[in-house]
Amino acid sequence: MTLEKPDLSGQTAFITGTTRGIGKAIALALAEQGCNIVSTGKTSENDDYGEEKDLEGTIEQTARECREKGVEAHPIQLNVREEEAVEAAAEEAIEEFGEVNIVINNASAIQIANVEDLPANRFDLLTDVNVRGTYLTSRAFLDHLKEVDNAWLLTNAPPVTVDRAPGEAPYAWSKMGMSFLTLSLSTELSGHEVGCNSFWPVTAIDTRATRYFGMGTEDDWRTPEIVSDTVLEILSRDPASYTGNAVYDEDLLREVGVEDFSKYNLTEGDPAPMSAQMFDPSYERPE
Secondary structure (H helix, E strand, O other), X not given: OOOOOOOOXXXXXXXXXXXXXXXXXXXXXXXXXXXXXXXXXXOEOOEOOHHHHHOOOOHHHHHHHHHOOOOOEEEEEOXXXXXXXXXXXXXXXXXXXXXXXXXXXXXXXXXXXXOOOOOHHHHHHHHHHHHHHHHHHHHHHHHHHHHOOOEEEEEEOOOOOOOOOOOOHHHHHHHHHHHHHHHHHHHHOOOOOEEEEEEEOOOEEOOHHHHHOOOXXXXXXXXXXXXXXXXXXXXXXXXXXXXXXXXXXXXXXXXXXXXXXXXXXXXXXXXXXXXXXXXOOOOOOOO
């Protein structure tokens, strides 16, 4: 089955963490459907941002690739931990495009370590980027989203389905905090027709972090496009009624008739759902 993708012409998405990986894939997928893009992240061609300067990918590069698809794109260098910077970025995006109707919290810090091995400053980083960053970005756009049509607030974070995280608790806690904020906003914004949902991959996704932390092997991974297709499927729905959901990518795509996931595999075969096991060891792939 070919996934039917929405026409996003004339809409604008503000996406955090678009320099590489899942965030960049989402930006390009939305641009392909006609959506203007605000590309944000720490890595910029105009400034050596500490340790970021040696990483592949920049906000400007993503913006250029989006423009090649025929849409407008505006890069903003952004550290989501900084309140004034986030508020200024939101104002700049709205001024640039007139309105922003899609906000996607994708930027995340990752550190795969248990409590005993994780230094306190790294725990603070996970909390500040993942939970605080989602809070600040969402909060900066809330009043605006209440006033625009077809408004969405989406977050790249897992379903909150367990009372404890098996294994590496600090990272799991920070990602679940992102989910909790997003799902709580679906209640806070009820009556304003803003679709607040989180999305999360069943398998590990081929990103720099996946490779750095050795999360399985290439046989276990899928490409970021399965996540961007999941986001497009969410955006094809009515935000007034599709809100308060935390979905796995594979579950949502199966719901609309996708049966063959081999096109997303990094290698031939059928990857095991390793990523989901980190947060929900009871997850079972549908037969």
